[in-house]
Amino acid sequence: MPRIRGGLWARCRLCACIVALTASVFGVGYVARSQAQAPAAPGAPTTAQQPSIAFYYGAKPPVAELQAFDMVVVEPDSGFDPTQHALASTQWLSYVSLGEVLPSRSYFKSIPQSWLIGGNTAWNSHVVDQAAPEWPAFYVDQVITPLWQRGFRGFFLDTLDSYQLVAKSDDDRRKQEAGMVAVIRAIKAKYPEARLVLNRGFEILPQVHTLVQAVAFESLFRGWDQGGNRFTEVSASDRDWLLGQARTIRESYRLPVISIDYCPPADRACARNTAAQIKALGIIPYVADPALSQVGIGQIEVMPRRILMVIDTPSDISLDDSSANRIGAMPLNYLGYSVEYAHVSQQLPEGVLNDRYAGIVVWLNNSIVPNQARYAQWIRQQMDNGIRVAFMGRFGMSVDGAMGQALGLDAVRGRATRELEIVSRDPMIGFETQPMPDRREAVSVRVRDDARSLLRLRAGQYEVDAAAITRWGGYVLAPFVVMTMDDVNQNRWVVQPLDFLRQALALQPMPVPDVTTENGRRLMLTHIDGDGFASRAEFPGAQYGADALLKDILERYRVPTTWSVIEGEIAATGMYPQLAPVLEPLARKIYALPYVEVASHTFSHPYDWARTLEKEKDRSTAGYDSFHLEIPGYSMDLDREITGTRDYINEKLIPPGKKVKVLLWSGDCQPPAEAVRKAYAAGMLNMNGGDTLISRSNPSWTAIAPIGLNKGEGAFQVFAPHQNENIYTNEWSGPYYGFERVIETFEMTDKPIRFKPLNIYYHTYSGTKAASMRALRKVYDYAMSQPVMPIYASDYIRKALDFQTFAVARDGDTWVVRGAGDLRTVRVPGQATPQLAGSQGVVGFSPANGGQGTYVHLDGGTARFRVGSNTPAQPYIAEASGVTRNLVRTGNSMRFDFRGDYKPFFRVAGGSQCRVTVDGVAQRGTRVEVAASEQSSQTFRRVHVDCAE
Template identity: 60%
Template structure:
């Protein structure tokens, strides 16, 4: 929480500030901007967040994040290598909610801070320093905190009335700070004020913070305040002393309303212009504020009219809305209109998208209208797709800034005007039965204006608060499930405009080092099936001989335990099948996965609630024959394993344990669980996979082909389920879809090549993913199709990786932070460098805005390459990236900078030191890297000189393949002549 005193100062200090205001302000500004090389200039960016669940994804954009340690956050679990986590600790006061409160002797309480309902502690108590280190600091150090924000350093002034009393309290506080550093010399301590004791302990401080340089919060009155000039000048005098005399960085924490991002941004810029590190947020520090960097929100909430109990997996928000938002760089979360709608903030949410099939019920309508109004008041854009969800009345139209159109529908509908983004995948086919009588109001731009009879109305528009596209002008859907679906509005353009999405570097999971990614994974179904071809054998044998070992590409292989194990469906075949699986898993290019124990078909039925629901439906309320029907129900939703009753633990943890014990090499345990059947696992299943320490994947329906060339047939990266779990979807669908559920044609899987091409141009939506079942090894036609697909991908510039590598990229994508540094005063306070951070698994950004990245000054960027659809890919070496965008001519002038033009492998830890560049490199399949700007360079790999090949104005170097890129790499060194 903020300091308990919020700017307490003595009358002497006030007189000094008033008497020297102009001199101090001018001299401090001179030191900050002209003399300026003090430590403050090098102060890392810092954020403060005291909420119950710190948003790790956004906070990792900062170098230091100070959090409330009682929030439950564990820094040891945070995969944020570029961010240090500091704990908020109160020195001068204690709240009764603290775990150590009851252990404090009552005699140590010498006063109260009524504004914060806290007890003031006697700093002069003899045993207080040891108590504080043992009970407060030590437990936090054990939890992984290595820095501490020491608050309430001036609370003693609430109880100490004389100079002697104040001196005793200050001496006690000095002892506390020295005790912390004596026990933990590496601890970094940030003081919140504590000006009176700095002469004695400044050498132990990492930085000094104060609050409210320009904007403050009056806790007693509950309002925001402008800081008086006299108070500001007094603080500037303190800051000057800290910088010049103690050579310490200075931080100012100011306060603005959480919805007023402009206030936060402008206040932070004013603070930074004085050479002070800023952080501006709400007074409770519950939101992501603006500091030296401003984090761009990467979340969008989709609100749907989803019936109670219906799976979210098949909803329009997942099927239609998510993929375009993912491509634009946004994580999608979901809420049902009947659920309690969350309180959003513009610090974390870039917008709201709704999808309704018609007006919601009356009970929900009032809540929805009120909730939408609040989001708009906060400045969060809202986009309505398909239906407003509310009956259009004059009151509603007025609240949305729309005009209620007058007139009657009659006769054919005519198109009065149409924006180029309308009629994207199918022509606009006016439908008067869906007319909503509204017109875009002032400040809006109609996208589709129609006229029928005497009614002229706008079916789609961009508005000051967002935008809308009403059916059938969002997605055209048919009456039957087999009818084609088509986007009428161009979804990327519409969502970008309606949600006011800024140009930003977009984390991208399709590409790395200039090459589109390739993954291969096989669901184990049919491993025990016999091949219907000369030579016979089990399908697993045929696939190994005819595909796996022929191409030796990195791949992920799974098996269904019940097909192989002695306690499964074919106990007599187990002795033949298990050795085949062991041989496949032993190959260095094979990653081991489980496809469960019994292959559930309908995952909703794997939990008791789902089974009870299905059983009630089958029995029609009758008890007679329930046992027999229950057995039939069991066999209906998983493979018919004799005597088996559904057990999620056995499906997931049990199958993984079996594979690790019986089939996998000792040094290569199961990495992935590949979902079976409908691929809609409940939360319990997702959590069990996490408990088994394996990743999981499958689901999604990317089946776009030339006969169905619609973006509606491209699935998103995965799905955030309402319970907080996340499921990663397979990049493409398997051969079942292309062979009509294995009814033929059996060569149908060769059409996946169409999918690969249509998800690459005009935009690259997906990596290449060869995904099929073991039974593809049973027929001549399916084998030929597989070979055709494999031969095709080998002719493309692809980077082969394992499926687990891809899953890690998607998980990293979910939580990556994209931020922008505040501009410098000399640049007119224009935004500065881009900051992008993650855990290092995703190493590709897509930029489609103006300019090009300047590589010579960049951190974490190794090179660039052209991106389909325009723009460039930025090649990354890890999860900590900083770069500046420059005009293309300026970047072209420095094009001689050594850079990575392309690599068939993974590059990490790219470091430039003068004329020497070093990095770690490794690839699974025919790895190489290609360097641009290397005309006068020599290359060595693992200390041995290598002779590269000069081609296309680049230097290509081939290396030996590796089997485990997470634990092995080759050291590359490049020395270039001046």
């Protein structure tokens, strides 16, 4: 394991042989000022300008969390590929050892034995002779160059003091130091742009300080004794000595200094407090576990944005259809969290998880899971590690005895012999329907005084708590989570899920990435599944339904639209080869429209995606074609469905400059993980599924789908925000005007809380009937009467993917948010607004629906801002239908680039006597419509807003 040296050896004031332990460090080339130090030279940045640095040596670095840092050092032998995770705001650096080599390193066998002049038994490594004449060239060629070729552009040089294990005379030490200097110069000679960070190397800094970007040491306050396997407190004298070194590095060499300290993995409070102590001294902190296998706390603290949901879904029910996904995930998404699933019967995640999971939700069907003892032990371990747990429905284990003691629950003797009555309940119980106690479901537990009962029930002397907030999290037992109404196939939340999850998991207020809104406008996407392209219109004026949609919908509303086709329906190789000479030109005419985005709806339109892999492997099975269109001579082939149809559309149907961007899933919209991966590998985004069906006849949040479903690594399926006309017309059996009821869904997913963007989603066959065409026009007219920002389906999908990996961190009272740049809205809680003075990347803000906070408008993937109650005096964008980027604020002026896909405009608020120009042309007023032809909608315009001081 790579490590930083320091805490293992006693510090020697004369030889400065403070060797470290298990870390690695990084820095950049500017200086911080400490209140404990002499004043910095003029122009030196303040502590607030310090970069953030992380060190992660574990396997599979969690990129989503680590991207919040400016720089990250990783272990190269973990297999991490920096080219696969190129980020605009985060630099990846490779750990390299200079003074020692482990036998496991790939270049070890190439080192001449004569160069191995000693050993470090603590690490089972060999000390390398830095004075060997050929060593610098060897190191560059065998160590640095392979890493450079892998994409690393920065290196953290460790073990710079190992020579002191073997060099006993001043002359020997000078030779070893000269050798290290030669290596560093050789690296910079071959790779001048390489960023080098030293671990200590205090003795050679006078000769190489102009070649490096930062210097690190470890254990300023808290250390780790590898030999003794224990954490240590650093003595005041040792700390003073290190602070003296730091002062010299900063004042003499103008380099930033980093300290890596260590705390127990489960003790985030220790890490938080230690980082604050280091930061107060003007030194860049990083505090983590000794193995550096967690996301630690540094200049920033990353807010975990994942929830682990433990489930026991039966094998005959897909994860897509599980209540955990369909009901439980959406509230967590709204609160800002992505959801990862772990089945209780499989291996549950090991280790301390509090650096990436904000909490655990247990959503079980069974009162006792089969592997109860292992599961109970795992639950206790997570609680001991500081992760809060919310049980939704059932504990899955017996909670008497030792487990009851651990949970702070007292067993209640006896059982209810008559119907239970409600003794007391919290306002969050009885949200969409009133609680209906069922003595058959009663769990005989009662909370102690250190918990808060949410629902207390009684039958005679038998008194239990069916829901509570506890010191470790909370629980709501069945049937008080969701009531199932089988007779109408609907559900209702009994508990208010947002309130319960916030309190049980103690979720911290933070900026929430939001996929519903941009620049204060509700996002609107329109997408069309290709079904029925070959169907004839049943009214005069159009031959085919697709033709009717083209003339009466697309050319009338001219909004960004994503349209897909089924190759097997329109191509000569499909079901209707005789129609291809008519249908293919019609598709080309549609795709030639500048506001139509190209999508695929597969080759044969599989109805049951769970069977696609099965039939692909065994095409001899009778009835293999019963789950997709019956295309003569076709056997199921995932590649044909995905890549094949992509190639057909690209080659036969679309004009130059366009390509297939999206795969819209067909049938049950439950593709296996392999199919999702194939879509991404083919260069296509993917969407459909989810089934958001809330309406006045089904007025429940349980009918609002989550953003999507993670089916495994590289297999995130994005759900359509709303459902299509097939659902509202009883599977296209009538009434054919039924799609107009989607307006109810639009309204109920917007107010009082905006859960979804607005999504007009239908099939090509809606163009075949007069009633369905009237319904479509009504839906479009409603949508265009709302304050929306029309976008393409691909834009929304990228936002949904960005949501999964979006990073939120805290730098004191400043928020740091980072993403890919596709999701450009965060929602801050309460009535606070972003303070524009000193902010970065914040274009403006607007109130969120229903008093749910404030939408903060971003100009890209990175922003820094504080929130407060003061109304900004600077100008800002209060509302816009378009994309902003490249924001620059100077006093009471702002500059940014702007474009839009549909009737772009922006409205300026704040400031006074503001003058607005677009591409140098003065505009009237503060609501500015930016004229753009359809052909140039992708062109950004330069906007200047200058207001009086």
